Amino acid sequence: MHRFVSAAGRAAGRVPASLRGPIVHKAGEIEKELRKGIKKPFTEVIKANIGDAHAMGQRPITFLRQVVALCTYPNLLDSPSFPEDAKKRARRILQGCGGNSLGAYTASQGINCIREDVASYIERRDGGVPADPDNIYLTTGASDGITSILKILVSGGGKSRTGVMIPIPQYPLYSAVISELDAIQVNYYLDEENCWSLDVNELRRSLNEAKAYCNPKVLCIINPGNPTGQVQSRKCIEDVIHFAWEEKLFLLADEVYQDNVYSEGCQFHSFKKVLYEMGPEYSNNVELASFHSTSKGYMGECGYRGGYMEVLNLHPDIKGQLVKLLSVRLCPPVSGQAAMDIVVNPPVPGEESYSQFIKEKESVLNNLAKKAKLAEDMFNKVPGVHCNPLQGALYAFPRIFIPSKAIEEAKAHKMAPDMFYCMKLLEETGICVVPGSGFGQREGTYHFRMTILPQIDKLKILMEKMKDFHIKFLEKYA
Amino acid sequence: MHRFVSAAGRAAGRVPASLRGPIVHKAGEIEKELRKGIKKPFTEVIKANIGDAHAMGQRPITFLRQVVALCTYPNLLDSPSFPEDAKKRARRILQGCGGNSLGAYTASQGINCIREDVASYIERRDGGVPADPDNIYLTTGASDGITSILKILVSGGGKSRTGVMIPIPQYPLYSAVISELDAIQVNYYLDEENCWSLDVNELRRSLNEAKAYCNPKVLCIINPGNPTGQVQSRKCIEDVIHFAWEEKLFLLADEVYQDNVYSEGCQFHSFKKVLYEMGPEYSNNVELASFHSTSKGYMGECGYRGGYMEVLNLHPDIKGQLVKLLSVRLCPPVSGQAAMDIVVNPPVPGEESYSQFIKEKESVLNNLAKKAKLAEDMFNKVPGVHCNPLQGALYAFPRIFIPSKAIEEAKAHKMAPDMFYCMKLLEETGICVVPGSGFGQREGTYHFRMTILPQIDKLKILMEKMKDFHIKFLEKYA
Structure with a gap:
């Protein structure tokens, strides 16, 4: 029954397949192979393709989860293990809900x-x-x-x-x-x-x-x-x-x-x-x-x-x-x-949960700041890579030099050159990043987007691997 | 800056305003007036316009909320006040989440x-x-x-x-x-x-x-x-x-x-x-x-x-x-x-939470069945109203006779006759239902949709009120 092929809506046919496109699909396949015990030059896929902090090991902010749990199961409002400031917020939210329920x-x-x-x-x-x-x-x-x-x-x-x-x-x-x-x-x-x-x-x-x-x-x-x-x-x-x-x-x-x-x-x-x-x-x-x-x-x-x-x-x-x-x-x-x-509406000074909240918040943000600097510095040490300062957000978007031989090979595979690059990176190192062509870039320039969310030790290893890969890539297509 | 008026998208201009349309807007206004102490022939607005069980006082299924609370705040997995079968499900769901977090x-x-x-x-x-x-x-x-x-x-x-x-x-x-x-x-x-x-x-x-x-x-x-x-x-x-x-x-x-x-x-x-x-x-x-x-x-x-x-x-x-x-x-x-x-994937026989789960589930469904019968019977006792059996779902959709004088008055107000009827019902009784014209009906027939979600005693009172309103309405426009 093929008749609906031509009926594809305006929407789907043109959805750009970037953040969750072929690279992520390939990453999933590789993960399956690893689970089956197939040998690779790496033991795990590192998904630096999407700004998904918890998936990369960041812990939830305790206070936020306490309030949502209290709202979910209001019996907990009687539990001594939840702080009063969390209960106060949960009660207020529930009062704003029909039947005092998150289910309305x-x-x-x-x-x-x-x-x-x-x-x-x-x-x-x-x-x-x-x-x-x-x-x-x-x-x-x-x-x-x-x-x-x-x-x-x-x-x-x-x-x-x-x-x-x-x-x-x-x-x-x-x-x-x-x-x-x-x-x-x-x-x-x-x-x-x-x-x-x-x-x-x-x-x-x-x-x-x-x-x-x-x-x-x-x-x-x-x-x-x-x-x-x-x-x-x-x-x-x-x-x-x-x-x-x-x-x-x-x-x-x-x-x-x-x-x-x-x-x-x-x-x-x-x-x-x-x-x-x-x-x-x-x-x-x-x-x-x-x-x-x-x-x-x-x-x-x-x-x-x-x-x-x-x-x-x-x-x-x-x-x-x-x-x-x-x-x-x-x-x-x-x-x-x-x-x-x-x-x-987070905890404020004087409230029971304030100090823990601030500690958790600053720990995340300080780590991100460190990793932003680390990524910039390390990328700029790699020949043929240039990375602007990561002033904010969660990503490095370095410009990469791709040799013309590699561009030709990419074309032969009907791939954008940076897609070709990122596929090779994934296959050889297990690192999953998104090619610049998924975001748009000036004609003839190539980039990829990498999140700075991996934990700092992991990020260092990841960047060393990327450096080695890039140097080998340049040599291979010189 | 009016220039975007003509730019209204395909979408919004044609959205039918039924479930959350003028009737619900009016209901909100009346509620505000009641809160201000303005006297009405009723003390509260009863929202029988939307299938929103918790808003009408139905209690959440305990087991469902326990599992979601455990997933939200996994520290609770150590709490003795949550049953093992709920914990088992929460652990399984969290294992399916990136970083074992609902936040990924x-x-x-x-x-x-x-x-x-x-x-x-x-x-x-x-x-x-x-x-x-x-x-x-x-x-x-x-x-x-x-x-x-x-x-x-x-x-x-x-x-x-x-x-x-x-x-x-x-x-x-x-x-x-x-x-x-x-x-x-x-x-x-x-x-x-x-x-x-x-x-x-x-x-x-x-x-x-x-x-x-x-x-x-x-x-x-x-x-x-x-x-x-x-x-x-x-x-x-x-x-x-x-x-x-x-x-x-x-x-x-x-x-x-x-x-x-x-x-x-x-x-x-x-x-x-x-x-x-x-x-x-x-x-x-x-x-x-x-x-x-x-x-x-x-x-x-x-x-x-x-x-x-x-x-x-x-x-x-x-x-x-x-x-x-x-x-x-x-x-x-x-x-x-x-x-x-x-x-x-609810509790099954032999699991700790099974009996409570079944009790809660059956209590809700048995009550709904009673109310379905009650609504059908009571509507059919009202002159000029006919209601098919409520075999399933959450609504009565009775057909109402609207006298030609009322139809004329509705037209003078540029309202569909059943919208006019439902507005009057709301203003005189505080009962909020949705006119049939919001759902579509055969030309020349009129209906409204009422949920059977109000608690049974309330539903009885509500239906008595509707009956009185309808009889008065017929008399007024005879």
């Missing part, structure tokens, strides 16, 4: 008291800039928020098809959703020579070219960058906001790595905060949606699929449509909403 | 061992008909599975646009997703005179008419029915399968109410089972996707957004596309996957 549907926009906590968090983070719980939408991870808002903004056909500007390199959710929605992907390139910074002249070039074939309406920014790890300066954010204001673009600020900033002199500035500080002409006019998640930061709770989106200057009609759209899927997972609450 | 991403298709448990469950349920874990996809509630499979199947433009056949009355997720995907909704009518049964002649009529303007490829069945509560006979399922085979239609079987069967002589038969029993010509050819969920049944865990989909005879290319599509959203919420595991 919530409002499509999310539980009221959690949206209030998100708003307070944003106000604290942004030095008092006001945040309105009505503008907060809890989501099923950040991906869901990004997808939903793009669904509302995308329209038109032919030359009036909506253009969505995204950075190159980008996180492939963007290209996938843009393709799924039949919108037009408009690329702007980050400047690798300048530490992957964003240049407004490049935004302008990209926009002006795009106007010839579509209707560019949305500008997506990822800060700190994924896969590129840069942290945008305040000045750069101002420039982007001014540009969006001038060109009447809707800004999507993907800020899921806001807690992951490592380089000295770098600091996270939210688009929302800078927008307000630029004055009412901007803060009353520029449309903005920003995103956060439970999956990254120091908590790494990917599996909970928790997240939120804050919108600003969204027209009430559009807001109404957004609520309707969200209501079809009923509500985001409630335990994910609870997890999000703890991210924005 | 899982495979996009869901955790392997849970998909194995789902397959075993299906085999037991279907008297030994084989089920393959590779054909099981864990989902974010059933809605997510239905949406995903429709995304893959829908394609084409103009006369070749995909037609999706759905029952009328239907669950409005279907119309919303069909509209969102720019597919064509092809209605077939359930037979109210015959207890909402499905007649293959009506399927044929509907299909033949649709062929003139689209390419009908998918046939959706909801069994037990939502909002109509009928349970399909085995014979009827056979007829539908034969029809799908003959017409080469892809079958979507929404079976989320499979545990909710109340009427004597009624029994749930899965499409999968009947398909196999009809022999290899059918079981090797008819394409089928069936859906289940943690949200309904006896557990009512809506907030976890857990579910699964089983596919059969899906072409490998389509399967590949499905996996790619799912991978963009990374994975279903992992605590929802864990909850789904307990639904398909």
Whole structure:
């Protein structure tokens, strides 16, 4: 029964197979072979392909899990082994749930008291800039928020098809959703020579070219960058906001790595905060949606699929449509909403769990900072590899030199040269990383993305292996 | 900044506002007024609009919550207050998780061992008909599975646009997703005179008419029915399968109410089972996707957004596309996957938690059966109301007579007559139900959907109130 082959929907046919594509498939096969006892030059596959902290051995934040466990099984509220501050939060979350149960549907926009906590968090983070719980939408991870808002903004056909500007390199959710929605992907390139910074002249070039074939309406920014790890300066954010204001673009600020900033002199500035500080002409006019998640930061709770989106200057009609759209899927997972609450409402000084919480949080972040530096330094010692500083996020995105003989062989295998490189790396070392072609890169340049999540000793060994592999690769294809 | 009004996406503009539409909005407003102390003819709003068991006071199944709590906070595995059978399941689920944590991403298709448990469950349920874990996809509630499979199947433009056949009355997720995907909704009518049964002649009529303007490829069945509560006979399922085979239609079987069967002589038969029993010509050819969920049944865990989909005879290319599509959203919420595991792998005789589990399960189902009968009987005692037996699911969907004067007044308010009726009901009694126009109904007939989830004493009072309201309504508009 082959008749549905031709019926493949708009969506699936064009989904880029990067983060979970052929490399990950191959990694799975190799793992099966290892389990069967087949000999390899390595004993385990190291999955440095995806920002999945717990899978790489990071421990959950105790307080977060205590609160979610209390919400899950409220009998535990009587247990002396749980701290009072965790119980207090659990009781508050349960009071916000129908029938005091995580098993009830919530409002499509999310539980009221959690949206209030998100708003307070944003106000604290942004030095008092006001945040309105009505503008907060809890989501099923950040991906869901990004997808939903793009669904509302995308329209038109032919030359009036909506253009969505995204950075190159980008996180492939963007290209996938843009393709799924039949919108037009408009690329702007980050400047690798300048530490992957964003240049407004490049935004302008990209926009002006795009106007010839579509209707560019949305500008997506990822800060700190994924896969590129840069942290945008305040000045750069101002420039982007001014540009969006001038060109009447809707800004999507993907800020899921806001807690992951490592380089000295770098600091996270939210688009929302800078927008307000630029004055009412901007803060009353520029449309903005920003995103956060439970999956990254120091908590790494990917599996909970928790997240939120804050919108600003969204027209009430559009807001109404957004609520309707969200209501079809009923509500985001409630335990994910609870997890999000703890991210924005963690223990404070004076509370019983504060010291343990801070210890756990700082331990994760300090380790990540060390590993960011380690990865940069070690990559830059390898001939034919150049790696920008990992100012933030969870990834190294080094540029690799691939000899022309290897490029030819890749072509013979109908593979992108960096896919060929990463496949060889996987087969010879067990290290699984994602080729740059999955994220987009300037023609003729090659990269891969590697997470810095492996534990530090493992990361060192992994990088030594990569170095040896690379040198051998250069020799082989010299 | 109004420029995005015209840019409203395909999706949102056409989302039908039923389950969470104006009635629910009004209910929220009334609740606020009550809290402010504004006097009403009632003291609380009773939300009988949505199948949200916990919100109506149903208690979670203890065993399910124990396992999820253990998975959430594995320190509890050392606690003597949790039973061994719960710990055993929690350990097994955690072993299936990256880093033994609910916080890691899982495979996009869901955790392997849970998909194995789902397959075993299906085999037991279907008297030994084989089920393959590779054909099981864990989902974010059933809605997510239905949406995903429709995304893959829908394609084409103009006369070749995909037609999706759905029952009328239907669950409005279907119309919303069909509209969102720019597919064509092809209605077939359930037979109210015959207890909402499905007649293959009506399927044929509907299909033949649709062929003139689209390419009908998918046939959706909801069994037990939502909002109509009928349970399909085995014979009827056979007829539908034969029809799908003959017409080469892809079958979507929404079976989320499979545990909710109340009427004597009624029994749930899965499409999968009947398909196999009809022999290899059918079981090797008819394409089928069936859906289940943690949200309904006896557990009512809506907030976890857990579910699964089983596919059969899906072409490998389509399967590949499905996996790619799912991978963009990374994975279903992992605590929802864990909850789904307990639904398909509950305590068995001889295990410590068995007796409590069975007691809780049967108490919920017996109560629902009583309430199903009560609702049917009480509605049928009201003049101008007719209610078919509630053979299954969680809803009464009575037909109501609306006098022509009331219809005129509704029109003057630009409201559907049953929306007008339900608004009045809400304003005068605090009872929130959903008008039949949100689900679809034959021209000139009027209905509403009411859940049977309120506790039995409350349901009795509620139905007395409805009766009084209806009689007064008839008098007023006589």
